Amino acid sequence: MVAMTYSIPSMLVFLTSAILVVVGAIGVISFRNPVHSALSLIVTLFGVAVAFIAQSADFLAAMQIIVYAGAIVVLIIFVIMFLGVDRKEDTSVEPFVGQRPFALAGVTITIAGIIYLMASSHFTTGAMSVSSGGAQLATGQANVQQLGTSIFTTYLFSFEATAALLMIAVIGAVVLARRENAQVATEGDVE
């Protein structure tokens, strides 16, 4: 391993992304008000988007902002306000005795295991893929082209399957959130 073969700007980008991700994530799990948690989640999502751009996944960074920060978080906040549950959750008591120490121990062991496994196998095998001939991934417009070509050729069936999945999800959400209006309508007719 040759030390310091990477440039200062890339380190700064990594640090920015890491700080955003970690601070946002800690905010998500420690704020007691769910609205604050949701806003903190956006910070994490931006940090991940920065990491995506730094690793030549430009299209996914844009999708990250549009789909996650723009749609999913807004949906969560909408439901929080719709239900009126934006009051504080009491986190001072533990319903199960010793739940947090056990969770902390389990998480620590898991993460230490993952990092140890990755470090002991030098993180990657270093093998190059056959799909792009080991060439560097493109950035910017070429990244969108590369991704689009891949989705609409190699992964076409999966892409069609996600269309069906989204359709099922929309129908499922409508069925779940619908009120039973049949009885109300009959009463209205009687009056």
Next chain:
Amino acid sequence: MNVPASWYLILAAVLFGIGLFGLLTRRSALTMFMCLELLLNAVNLTFVTFARTLSDIGGQVNVFFVMVVAAAEVTVGLGIVVTIFRNRSSTSVDGLTELQG
């Protein structure tokens, strides 16, 4: 030259750990959903890092599909939360014992 892939992988592992801790300890169903998003984002970050390291666009395609599944999951999950809230006036997962035999 970009920073080593291991830095991003460790960042993803840490993000996964924080999300997992939140998922295990928080009671509100909505906060648990947000922690679930943290877990999915950690995995996405790993996918993108390996896509760069192995120069394989397939990793980025996988992230694309994970995002679609996350959107579907949140839609249905929040529908379930709304339904539960109508019946119980609470989103706490502690008292959900109706399925007890």
